[in-house]
Amino acid sequence: MANTPSTMIPLGTIAPDFYLRDTNSNNSFSFEDCRGEKGTVVFFICNHCPFVLHVIEEMIRIVNDYRVQGIGFVAISSNDIIKYPQDGPEQMTEFAYNNDFEFPYLFDVSQEVAKAYQAACTPDFYLFDDLNKLVYRGQMDDSRPDNGVSVSGSDLRSAIDGVVSGRGINPEQKPSIGCNVKWK
Template sequence: MLLDTPICDFGWKAPNFTLKDAFGETFTLSEQLGEKGLLIVFICNHCPYVQRIGHRLAEDAKLLMAEGINVLAIMSNDYDNVPSDSPENMKLFSAQYGFTFPYLIDKDQSIAKQYGAVCTPDFFGFNNTGELQYRGRLDDAKMADAQNRVSEMINAMRLIAKTGQGPEQQTPSMGCSIKWRT
C-alpha cells in the first residue's frame, strides 16, 4: 500500500531508544544525537521505493556524515511474515547499497510506533536537541531518473545543522506501508 508521510511536527522531541543492528552492535539515540543533528530513516529491504533510492541514500548519508551529521536507518517491518526483511537480508542489503551508517532492527515495532513512522522510506531530521525539524523526502527524483535531482533531505539537514531549524516547505516522502505484526 502506497502512503505519504504526515506533515512535520516541528519541535516534537525524539523518544530515546536502544536498538541493535544485524551484527548485534547496540546503538542508542542519545549517543547518536550529535552537535549537528541526526537523520533517522525508516527503511526495509523489499520495498521498491527504498530499492530505487538505495544508492542515493547511501551517497547522501556519506555526505552528511562527513559534515558531522549522524545517520541511522531502522527496519521495523514484521520480518517473520516478510522474510526478505530479515536481519540476515539486512546485512546483504546494506552491503549491496554501500550503507556506511547503522541499519537497526526494531523487532517489536515499538520505535516505529513511538515515532509515528508510516512508510518506507520515512525520514526524520532532528536538530542537536532532538527536536524534529524535517519529515520530507530524499529528493525530487521520486522513482524517476535521479541525474538532475535536488536533494531536499541534504539541504534540510544542512540547514538544521547550521540553524537548528528545518525548512518551512517540505514535500512528504512516499513509499510502502510498514508491515505491522498482527
C-alpha cells in the same frame, strides 16, 4: 506498489529514544549513540521496498557527504518478518553490506520505535537538530520509481544544509511516499 505518505509528525517533536540491535555489528544502539554533534537523520527503510531501492544510492551519498559535517545517521527496519522474511535481520546484514552502510541498520522487532516516530512508509526520513528537536520530516526529493524525475536528494539535503549552517529550514515540507510499514 502502495503509495503511502508520511504522517508528518509535528516539527519540534523531541526524538523518541530507542535501544535496538544493529544487524551489522550485533551491538545495540540508542538514539544518543547515533546522534551527531550538529544533528541526526533517522531513516525508516526496508530491504525490499521499490521506493527504498530507487533512492538507496543517493541516501548513501547523503550519508557520506554529511557525516563528516557533524550529522549522525541511523537506519531502522520495522517490518513484520513473519509476513516479509526478506526483511529479516540476516537479510538486513546482507543489504547493508551490499549497499556500503557505514552507519547502524537497526531491527525494530517489536515495532515500538516505528510507532513512537509514527513512521508510515519506507523510506521515511526524520532530521533532528543538535537539541534532538525535529526540524524536517518527509521526502528525500520529488523522484519516485517510474515518475521520470531524477533522484537528487534535494529536499533532505536542503534541510541538512540548514542544520549544518545554523540557518532556518522551510517548515513547508512534503511527505515521503513509499510502501507502508508492514505491521504485525
